[in-house]
Amino acid sequence: MRSFRLKDWRRRGSYYAPDPSFLDIADAEQSGALPSPPPQQATTESVCNRSLTFSMDTDDSSFGKTLLLLWLSYGLAKREGRAFFIDDSRWVYGRYTSYFAPPPSQGCSPPAPHHILPCPHQARHLVVSAATASWTFGPGFDEAFVQQRRHGAEKYQRIYELARAGFEDLFTLVGEDAGYARSRIAGMKKDAASHGGSVVGMQIRRGDQHPLEYQFSRDYLPLERYAAGARTLFRTLLSGRAPHHATSDLADFSTMVEYVHSPLLLASDDPETIAAPELAEAAAPFTVQKAQERILLATKAALDQTSPVAPIREPGSAYVKHVDENSGWEGGFYSALFHSLGNPKATSASGTLERLDSLSSIDSDDDFRASEQAMRMRELVGRAYLLDLAVLGQSDGVVCAVSSAACRVLGVMLGWEAVVNNRWINVDDARPWSWNGER
Incomplete structure (x- = not known):
């Protein structure tokens, strides 16, 4: 009897175990348990039998987390034979098609x-958002897809394959950004190949995201760690291309006269990182370049040159009452700063992130959030982020910190072979790839 109860409990806790007490809304309407809805407007396509709708979130400003959830949701829908739809009506970055080609046609409407539910998973029509992600991708999902008897990234291979399916079918940039990304990476690879080298990228997150490693959990990882990872990756790539007898000199990078022409690309939410002497010294003899130069986040110094603000000083007084100053992206990406973009009240004379946070904590239906100026600025931030990903995702290898969603996204973009063959290097707490950064 105990054995039966134990097996029955496990069965009921399974991700795909049906709940016998659940009645789908469509079935409830047909049975009369719920009133029949008003007739819908006729369409040329029949309604999908089963579907999954991904709702782009209103409050989550992390583009990388949104991409991971989007790709996972698509891969899960594809695996389960569900039609897939995207709801971007309340996304903080605007319209999905401002960045990507529309998702593949589903052949049904x-x-x-009112038929779409966040749970249980057996519902015919599911919805997934950042707010409900833990219901779809929680412990039950891990139990079904994480291979506990394997080690490292191989534990998460099934989850990786879901995300990879989403990337392959959905990550298609539109407009001139797509052409620029192709041209940029093709030029880099051609130049590297002419010198027998490789293209390596570094993604360095600052701002409001801190490392998982306890020692730096309230700070940031040293830039030398990223540079050391890049040097290791260059050495690995060269050893795979060079003749066996030529690998003995790899430790002496100063002798790699030709190989130092290999591009070392940097993508960072802090535009001042590329000018840091610490990074230049640690990366030598390689020269760090920007991953893309089409859309750049501005620093205060750059804004002061293009749009200077004149100080206000009382005649004969050294006291300045109030001075409006330009505010750039020094320090990296902060959610409060992002939500304040385009807000005329967010004058940087207030000077603190606490002030910006109070300005961003307005109602989601406020006119400011829907303002055209705010959405244009947010779109530029999103496009810059995607261009960085598009370029680094086509490189020969990437060094990053897995605490950053962009790092986990890049692992998906590089491909499984890159992850397991150390062409995707995490420098934060020695963790393997996982979609949420957990062990």
Whole structure:
């Protein structure tokens, strides 16, 4: 009897175990348990039998986390034979098609909104958002897809394959950004190949995201760690291309006269990182370049040159009452700063992130959030982020910190072979790839 109860408990806790007490809304309407809805407007396509709708979140400003959830949701829908739809009506970055080509046609129309449920998983029409992600991708999902008997990234291979399916079918940039990314990476690879080298990228996150490693959990990882990872990656790539007898000199980078022409690309949310003497010294003899130069986050110094602000000083007085100053992206990406973009009240004379946070904690239906100026600025931030990913994702290898969602995204973009063959290097707490940064 105990054995039976134990097996029954496990069965009911399974990700795909049906709940016998659940009645789908469509079935409830047909049975009369719920009133029938008003007739819908006729469409040329029939309603999908099963679907998953991904809702782009209103409050989550992390583009990388949104991409990971989007790709995972698509891969899960594809695996389960569900039609897939995207709801971007309340996304903080605007419209999905401002960045990407529309998702593949599903051959059927979306269900009525009141038929879409966040749980249970057996529902015909599911919805996933940042707010409900733990219901779809929580412990039950891990139990079904994480291979506990394997080690490292191989534990998460099944989850990786879901995300990879989403990347392959959904990550198609649109407009001139797509052409620029292709041209940029093709030029870099051609130049590297002419010198027998490789293209290596570094993604360095600052701002409001801190490392998982306890020692630096309230600070940031030293830049030397990223540079050391890049040097190791160059050495690995060269050893795979060079004749066996030529690898003995790899430790002496000063002798690699030709190989130092290999591009070392940097993408960072802090535009001042590339000018840091610490990084230049640690990366020598390689020269760090920007991953892309089409859309750049501005520093205060750059803004002061293009749009200087004149100080206000009382005649004959050394006291300045109030001075409006330009505010750039020094320090990296902060959610409060992002939400304040385009807000005329967010004058940087207030000077603190606490002030910006109070300005950003307004109602989601406020006119400011829907303002055209705010959305244009947010779109530029999103496009810059995607261009960085598009370029680094086509490189020969990437060094990053897995605490950053962009790092985990780049692992998906590089491909599984890159992850397991150390062409994707995490410098934060020695963790393997996982979609949420956990062990």
